[in-house]
Amino acid sequence: MGRKSLKEPRQKEIIKAFYKIVKKEGLENASIQKIAESIQINPSLIMHYFRSREHLVYGLVEFILDRWLHIFDVKDAEDPMDALSAVLDNVFSKKWNSLFDDGTSYSLYSLAFRNKTIRQRYKHLLDTLRQRLAEMIAACNKTKQLTVKDPAAAADIIFVLVDGAYYYLSLVDDKAEYDRRLAVYKQHALKVLN
Amino acid sequence: MGRKSLKEPRQKEIIKAFYKIVKKEGLENASIQKIAESIQINPSLIMHYFRSREHLVYGLVEFILDRWLHIFDVKDAEDPMDALSAVLDNVFSKKWNSLFDDGTSYSLYSLAFRNKTIRQRYKHLLDTLRQRLAEMIAACNKTKQLTVKDPAAAADIIFVLVDGAYYYLSLVDDKAEYDRRLAVYKQHALKVLN
DNA sequence: AAATATATTGAACGTTCATTCAATATATTT
DNA sequence: AAATATATTGAATGAACGTTCAATATATTT
Structure with a gap:
């Protein structure tokens, strides 16, 4: 019961926004607030889907590393x-x-x-x-x-x-x-x- | 006239302390304050010898890159x-x-x-x-x-x-x-x- | 419509950050 | 001893940070 989970698409959306900012400003300058601002959500929402910045970074690692495999496409x-x-x-x-x-x-x-x-x-x-x-x-x-x-x-x-x-x-x-x-x-x- | 400059040895000392902390805690966690604390000087002194954190990083780059050349020793x-x-x-x-x-x-x-x-x-x-x-x-x-x-x-x-x-x-x-x-x-x- | 699980917001927290500026201390020269 | 250049301190700044928590909104099920 209750509302349907948006976990997966939201997480991916956040990671993509994260990636975009990292690309432009560097990992050390890519803050939760900047990510939230870029996709117009509340910073707390990011903490809701990722427990901490550390886990957000893990998400980005997965995102990046998965792309390597595309060389076999x-x-x-x-x-x-x-x-x-x-x-x-x-x-x-x-x-x-x-x-x-x-x-x-x-x-x-x-x-x-x-x-x-x-x-x-x-x-x-x-x-x-x-x-x-x-x-x-x-x-x-x-x-x-x-x-x-x-x-x-x-x-x-x-x-x-x-x-x-x-x-x-x-x-x-x-x-x-x-x-x-x-x-x-x-x-x-x-x-x-x- | 005036006091003798300590610029060179002080800068080297600071960079070495910087390097030590970067090694242990990562570049993004190596703050001016931590460096100052580690060699027991005032953070302002670091700003005196390097104009900004950016220049301190440049100093570390020089320090690291110079070491590569030692492979020819x-x-x-x-x-x-x-x-x-x-x-x-x-x-x-x-x-x-x-x-x-x-x-x-x-x-x-x-x-x-x-x-x-x-x-x-x-x-x-x-x-x-x-x-x-x-x-x-x-x-x-x-x-x-x-x-x-x-x-x-x-x-x-x-x-x-x-x-x-x-x-x-x-x-x-x-x-x-x-x-x-x-x-x-x-x-x-x-x-x-x- | 009541219940409920999830989505989302908003305010607030304490901490740490780089940087500034004026004040003081210490050598060195005249 | 006076002058002076550099060393060093100490306090303060405002901004940004990650994280928290309670409150509210919105779907979905019964």
């Missing part, structure tokens, strides 16, 4: 090699930046050094990414299109390259240089598969 | 190959972690996405690191100990591997796994030089 190709190629295109392309804000991601990541929950969540995602890429490489092995000795190791190195690549690229303003370097890094990642 | 070997090897040992070793706190470094790095000064400072450091490594590789080329076609490109890839490696490794708790993975990443970096 490719058309179901019958050919596993096509699928793998498409995923690598996603990773080494502008799609990356359209998926989420790197500044926000690094801010949350830096919390992992002092917050066990966030740490585990990030670790889990990084492992999931590696595992899924490894599976795709293994599938290509099976069709003899690839002969990668250790798919898990290859996937690992590729993501190391990806993470390291964007660490530098995030600081590159010149678009031409950005693209040129990204291509080089992608080339190196592909070499791991041969 | 190796015994002056006559053999350029020995020197290069020693630097790579530094990068792929515990020395890395003893040099500075990764959590602090990532916190400051995340500011680069909204702060031009910090952004430029980080970019400059990353470029300097690459350039110096490239020079060392070139030196090995000259003595015919290496035949790396493009030393700059090789140095770039190596640091991409380094940055990506620690992005993952920072989340690894198990010491054995940490060491094992670090060795794998180092091996891959070495492969770039052949």
Whole structure:
């Protein structure tokens, strides 16, 4: 009995508003009050749906990390090699930046050094990414299109390259240089598969 | 005339205290008051030596970034190959972690996405690191100990591997796994030089 | 219409924050 | 000892913060 719960959509709405402000003003400047103001609700309502700011941050972590998995959103190709190629295109392309804000991601990541929950969540995602890429490489092995000795190791190195690549690229303003370097890094990642 | 200036040592003292608190409690929780308390001075004194908290953060950025360069602190070997090897040992070793706190470094790095000064400072450091490594590789080329076609490109890839490696490794708790993975990443970096 | 569970508001709390400004203390020079 | 530049303190500011709690509003069920 009683009123229907709006928990899920409201939480998502709040997290999206949170994300928007974090993107613009930084995690440390994204206050409950600013979020509430931006979607014209009472700050207390945020406390109602999230017990504390800490839990709100957890919500944002989930939100951001889920987006990473979208790099695997490719058309179901019958050919596993096509699928793998498409995923690598996603990773080494502008799609990356359209998926989420790197500044926000690094801010949350830096919390992992002092917050066990966030740490585990990030670790889990990084492992999931590696595992899924490894599976795709293994599938290509099976069709003899690839002969990668250790798919898990290859996937690992590729993501190391990806993470390291964007660490530098995030600081590159010149678009031409950005693209040129990204291509080089992608080339190196592909070499791991041969 | 007048009293001798204590600017430099005082500033360094304050930054070190700042760093200590950031390491322990995070950048967002490291307040002027906490710093002042930790070294038993008046908060106003911090404002005297740094105009604002922002400038204090700049000071910490300098402090942290300067430490990166210590990876090049190796015994002056006559053999350029020995020197290069020693630097790579530094990068792929515990020395890395003893040099500075990764959590602090990532916190400051995340500011680069909204702060031009910090952004430029980080970019400059990353470029300097690459350039110096490239020079060392070139030196090995000259003595015919290496035949790396493009030393700059090789140095770039190596640091991409380094940055990506620690992005993952920072989340690894198990010491054995940490060491094992670090060795794998180092091996891959070495492969770039052949 | 009464009951009830959830949504939402609004006011208030105490705390901490960065920053300011004037006052005082302490060296160093003339 | 007078002058002076810098060091350091101490009090005060207003703003913003996360969080609380009680009150009210609104659906939904019986």
